[in-house]
Amino acid sequence: MDFSFSEDQKMFQETLRDFLTAEHTSATIRELWDSETRRSSELWQQLCEIGIMGLLVPEEYDGMGMDEVDLVLCLEEMGTHAFAEPVIPTLVGTRLLADLADKSLAQEWLPKVAGGEAILAVQYPESPFVQDAHVANLLILQKDGELHALTPDQVKLTRQDSNDPSNCLFSVDWTPSADTLIAQGEEAAKLSAEAFDRGALAAAAQLLGCGQRMIHMACEYASERKQFGVFIGTFQAIKHMCSNAQVQVEYVRPAVYRAAFSLANNSVNRSVNVSMAKLAAGEAAHTASRVSMQVHGGQGYTWEQDLHLWMRRAWSLDLAWGSKQMHSQRIASIVIDQGVPTAPLGESWLA
Amino acid sequence: MELRFTAEQEAFRKEAREWLEANVPKEPLPSMDTKEGFAAHREWEKTLEKGRWGMVCWPEELGGRGADLFDWLIFEEEAYRVGAPLRVNQNGIYLLGPTLMEYGTEEQKKRFLPPMASSDEVWAQAWSEPNAGSDMAAIRTTAFLDASGENYIVNGQKTWASRGCWADWGFGLFRTEEGSERHKGLSMMVFPNDLEGITISPIEQLDRETGFAEMFFDNVKVPVKYLLGEEGKGWNVAMATAGFERGLMLRSPARYQATARKLVDLYKEHEDTAPVSAREAVAKCWMKAEQYALNTYRTVSFLKAGGKIGSEASLNKIFWSELDIEMHELALSILDAVGEILPYAPAAKGLVGHWLDGYMFALAGPIYAGTNEIQRNVIAERLLGLPRK
Ligand SMILES: Cc1cc2nc3c(=O)[nH]c(=O)nc-3n(C[C@H](O)[C@H](O)[C@H](O)COP(=O)(O)OP(=O)(O)OC[C@H]3O[C@@H](n4cnc5c(N)ncnc54)[C@H](O)[C@@H]3O)c2cc1C
Numbered sequence: 001m002d003f004s005f006s007e008d009q010k011m012f013q014e015t016l017r018d019f020l021t022a023e024h025t026s027a028t029i030r031e032l033w034d035s036e037t038r039r040s041s042e043l044w045q046q047l048c049e050i051g052i053m054g055l056l057v058p059e060e061y062d063g064m065g066m067d068e069v070d071l072v073l074c075l076e077e078m079g080t081h082a083f084a085e086p087v088i089p090t091l092v093g094t095r096l097l098a099d100l101a102d103k104s105l106a107q108e109w110l111p112k113v114a115g116g117e118a119i120l121a122v123q124y125p126e127s128p129f130v131q132d133a134h135v136a137n138l139l140i141l142q143k144d145g146e147l148h149a150l151t152p153d154q155v156k157l158t159r160q161d162s163n164d165p166s167n168c169l170f171s172v173d174w175t176p177s178a179d180t181l182i183a184q185g186e187e188a189a190k191l192s193a194e195a196f197d198r199g200a201l202a203a204a205a206q207l208l209g210c211g212q213r214m215i216h217m218a219c220e221y222a223s224e225r226k227q228f229g230v231f232i233g234t235f236q237a238i239k240h241m242c243s244n245a246q247v248q249v250e251y252v253r254p255a256v257y258r259a260a261f262s263l264a265n266n267s268v269n270r271s272v273n274v275s276m277a278k279l280a281a282g283e284a285a286h287t288a289s290r291v292s293m294q295v296h297g298g299q300g301y302t303w304e305q306d307l308h309l310w311m312r313r314a315w316s317l318d319l320a321w322g323s324k325q326m327h328s329q330r331i332a333s334i335v336i337d338q339g340v341p342t343a344p345l346g347e348s349w350l351a
Numbered sequence: 352m353e354l355r356f357t358a359e360q361e362a363f364r365k366e367a368r369e370w371l372e373a374n375v376p377k378e379p380l381p382s383m384d385t386k387e388g389f390a391a392h393r394e395w396e397k398t399l400e401k402g403r404w405g406m407v408c409w410p411e412e413l414g415g416r417g418a419d420l421f422d423w424l425i426f427e428e429e430a431y432r433v434g435a436p437l438r439v440n441q442n443g444i445y446l447l448g449p450t451l452m453e454y455g456t457e458e459q460k461k462r463f464l465p466p467m468a469s470s471d472e473v474w475a476q477a478w479s480e481p482n483a484g485s486d487m488a489a490i491r492t493t494a495f496l497d498a499s500g501e502n503y504i505v506n507g508q509k510t511w512a513s514r515g516c517w518a519d520w521g522f523g524l525f526r527t528e529e530g531s532e533r534h535k536g537l538s539m540m541v542f543p544n545d546l547e548g549i550t551i552s553p554i555e556q557l558d559r560e561t562g563f564a565e566m567f568f569d570n571v572k573v574p575v576k577y578l579l580g581e582e583g584k585g586w587n588v589a590m591a592t593a594g595f596e597r598g599l600m601l602r603s604p605a606r607y608q609a610t611a612r613k614l615v616d617l618y619k620e621h622e623d624t625a626p627v628s629a630r631e632a633v634a635k636c637w638m639k640a641e642q643y644a645l646n647t648y649r650t651v652s653f654l655k656a657g658g659k660i661g662s663e664a665s666l667n668k669i670f671w672s673e674l675d676i677e678m679h680e681l682a683l684s685i686l687d688a689v690g691e692i693l694p695y696a697p698a699a700k701g702l703v704g705h706w707l708d709g710y711m712f713a714l715a716g717p718i719y720a721g722t723n724e725i726q727r728n729v730i731a732e733r734l735l736g737l738p739r740k
Contacts, residue, residue: 001360001421002353003645003652069352219735231738239731243669246730250666254645255638261354276638332634336615350648351354 001350003254005073013073015050020081026306029082033165039135044085048116052087056094061110063094067264068198072205072257079209082313084166086119086132088202088320093120093140096147096195100182105149109138124196126322129169133157140182140195141174147188148180164312167320194263197274199321201259204274204281207317208256211249211285214310218242218288218295225297238295245291248284255280258350267351272334275327282324285314354648356425363422367429370402375435382708383439384562389473389517392439396470405468406444409452413460414468420599420651427603434609442513443467443474445600447522447541450592454539454580463541475544477509477523477566478589485725487524488533488586492568494525494540502572503527503540505548508565511719515564516553518544524585537585539592542573558711596720598664599651602671604644610678610709611640613702617682625685636678643670662733665726672716672723679710 023046032038047053055071057063064070071091078087094113097106097120112118121136133139134157139150156173174180183191219242222233232238259277262270289311293300300307318324334340356364380395381388399405400414408423409415416422438444448467451460466472483489492507509523521544528536544551548571553561580588595601618625618633646667654660683690683706694704717723731737 001356001648001652002655003649004656005352215735219737223736223738230740233731233737234740236728239737240724240727242735242737243727243730246735247666247669250663251639251642251646251670254649255642257352257649258354258645261352265355276641279635280638280642328631328634331638332631335634335637336618336630350356350645 003257005069005257009070009073012051012070013077016052016074016077017080019046019050020077020083024081024083026082026309029084029166029309037135038165038168039085039132044119045116047085047087048114053090053094053116054114056091056098057110057114058098058106061098061106061114063110063114068201068260069257069264072201072260075202075205076209076256079206079211079313079317080213082166082210082213082309084164084313086121086135088199088206089122089131089136090118090120091202092195092199093122093138095198096122096140096191097149099191099194101187102182105138105182112137122195122199123172124192124199124321126196126326127320128171129160130172131170131320132168133170133172134159134168139172139174141172141176142188142192143176145184145188146176146181147183147191148174148176149182150174150180154180162316164316166309166313167316193271196321197271198263200274200278200327201256201263203317203321204252204256204259204277207278207281207285207314208249208252210310210314210317211245211252211281211288214285214288214292214307214314215242215245215249217307217310218245218292221299222295232295241291241294245284245288248280248287252277252280252284261351265351269340269349269351272331272340275322275330275334278322279324279327279331282318282327285318286324289314360421360425363418364425364429367404367426368432370404371429371433371435374398374402375430375433379434380436382560382562383437384514384556384558384560386517389439389514392436393470393473395436396439400469405470406448409448409464409468414465420654421648424603424605424647424651428605428608431603431605431609439514440467440470440473441601442476442518442522443470443472443520446476446592446596447474449595449600450539450588451579453591454588458576459579472519473514473517475512475515475518475521475564475566477512477515477521479511480508481510485722487589488537490524490526490537492523492525493529494527494538494573495529496527496575497572500575502574503578505540505542505568505571505573508567510565511554511563512551512566513563513719515544515551515566516561520544521566522579524589527582527585531583534586536583537589538582539579539585539588540573541577541579542571546571546573548572557714558708593721594660594664596664597668597726598660599647599654599667601720604640604647607640607643607671607674607678610675611637614678614682617685617702617706621685624687629681629685632681636674636681639670639674639677643667643674646670662729665721665729666734668720668726669717669723669730672713675713675716676710679706679713682706683710 054063055066059065109118118137119135121130121133121139123130123141141148158171160169162169222238225232255277259274262273292307296307299305380391383389383392403416407416407418407426408420411417494503494505497504522541524537524539527538548569550567552565554563556562614633689703692699732739
């Protein structure tokens with residue numbers, strides 16, 4: 001039993017932090033918002049050089065063959081920096097391709113993913129849209145319980161602008177065929193369920209980083225802004241708002257880390273553990289955004305102030321990979337209707 | 352990261368489970384905040400002691416099993432699983448015990464810890480005074496060295512000492528330096544409650560039980576060997592105690608996980624009549640109990656790696672106390688009109704009275720162990736770095 005991360009895992013996070021701090025500022029985000037694709041191939045290349053995209057790729061496909069526990073701190077860090085490049089769908093697609101019974105797609109695509117030459121898009125039934133379909137080299141789509149893999153020339157995309165300019169959503173028109181089919185029946189159901197949980201965990205980790213950052217922004221602002229001759233951070237109303245948000249965010253942390261462990265080890269409680277992480281993270285990030293905006297006063301309501309870059313991330317990540325409502329209902333049906341092996345009835349309760 | 356229990360931990364769990372199943376009283380004991388209940392709970396402690404379950408994570412020579420804090424969590428999980436009685440000596444084993452381990456002399460440890468683990472000596476804590484609640488640095492009860500240098504002479508008043516009427520020993524903070532102010536000149540001391548000059552009178556609580564008490568000190572002679580830590584450095588010792596209290600031991604997660612399980616059962620029993628919103632609210636409480644447990648396992652990992660509990664303890668205190676209220680309020684809303692019936696009334700079937708009792712006690716959660724407002728100040732200033740002035 002050990003709830004801590006290894007030095008390597010922490011170092012990986014630090015490397016990413018240094019990179020994002022230097023190369024991905026709020027100015028970068030605003031520039032990307034004004035660009036054609038809102039995506040940066042340079043950033044993607046650098047990310048791959050750090051090794052993030054090859055992390056989940058099995059070693060036989062030139063990757064590092066690591067797991068979600070190795071990854072989760074990095075995902076959190078991306079949330080901290082409102083980094084929205086298509087990491088989540090590519091990671092989800094990576095594991096999906098690696099887990100297919102037929103290894104030909106994995107052989108073709110995963111070395112490219114690890115090398116930064118391919119981006120994957122993954123559709124899931126809970127959303128009518130596909131994220132980052134415009135930059136994907138391979139799209140994994142679902143219809144009638146079947147999984148299909150299509151190249152960009154096989155789909156027609158319609159852009160659906162989101163309130164979060166960093167979130168690139170598309171409707172996808174496509175026709176399934178025997179050529180595009182990659183899994184069906186039980187195999188497809190299993191892969192699709194795992195993909196959904198993996199995406200939800202990744203979004204939860206990003207929400208965690210994002211929520212924490214918004215609290216820190218509030219505290220920084222409250223330590224600089226004066227009213228009535230004193231820093232507004234000295235007012236207890238401001239302190240207590242920030243503290244309440246911090247309590248909520250702090251308790252998301254172990255839930256997210258545990259969900260990563262559950263995924264990496266495919267534990268029996270994987271889905272409920274992931275849903276708890278996603279719901280708790282969504283709620284905490286929501287609180288953090290409300291509090292941070294209030295602390296910023298009128299400044300918080302401007303386009304100029306950077307806070308909204310994170311608020312918009314929090315809103316879109318909350319809806320991605322199952323909304324709060326969806327996960328809350330899933331927890332209720334598992335906890336109330338099915339019954340989970342809760343503490344301390346079974347040896348696996350914590351994992 | 353490894354979140355599965357080891358074979359040894361599983362074996363420990365099994366041993367604890369088997370012993371508890373065989374030994375836990377079939378009928379719940381009366382409340383430990385009553386005279387009979389206190390006595391019955393002390394008896395239970397004797398039974399625990401016979402099985403060497405008093406404080407599993409203490410060294411064997413001090414009355415424990417030499418197990419670690421993970422084992423303690425496992426033991427707590429098993430205890431709540433079978434509805435074992437609460438720990439009447441919680442002020443001793445959870446608060447003073449760990450403080451003694453850190454600040455006590457070898458002699459003090461040997462003297463106090465074994466009878467604490469066995470509850471031959473039950474402890475009350477005496478911090479609060481009528482004019483020093485949240486503002487504990489305003490303590491005015493004095494303990495000045497006498498001319499011989501052998502005794503502190505204690506004068507003043509403490510209040511709200513939980514189970515103070517029946518406890519054998521007390522510990523608290525006293526002003527040992529004449530003319531000192533605020534955090535300076537305070538010392539932590541232990542004392543037998545039957546010393547000459549100590550008068551203890553019960554206070555009737557919200558639930559009508561006399562769970563806490565006032566303590567009056569009139570020229571009480573406390574031998575210097577009962578000083579804990581350095582003279583004048585009592586504030587630091589007290590903060591360490593508060594850290595254990597808020598940050599880890601006072602409320603083990605198993606307590607809330609057990610409540611959450613009962614809440615799920617209650618909802619299922621009343622599914623047809625419960626408010627529509629109750630379903631997801633129940634699931635959310637269950638989730639929060641789980642979050643609390645996870646964070647505790649995380650804290651223990653941190654401690655085992657050499658970390659020390661700091662201001663994060665304040666986050667913990669807010670989380671469990673608010674969750675406790677949330678769960679009991681929800682249960683009462685599910686029970687609807689029966690919810691106000693007292694435990695002994697004929698209509699109070701099953702756990703009806705249990706929820707009401709639990710709710711009343713939960714209301715004290717945001718007050719004792721440092722009010723939640725004080726915790727919010729601590730979080731803002733020490734963890735988030737917001738300015739004091
Ligand atoms: C069930 C129970 C058991 C207890 N057991 C013990 C025990 O065993 N030993 C012991 O010594 N004490 C015990 N206490 C006492 C407890 O520690 C005190 O009640 C607590 O510290 C608050 O002090 P107070 O009651 O004087 O309230 P006050 O300090 O007067 O506070 C009243 C209100 O003002 C708020 N307030 C005060 N200062 C501030 C501030 N700076 N900022 C914002 N708000 C503030 C408080 O949060 C609270 O809401 C117990 C209390 C209860 C309810």
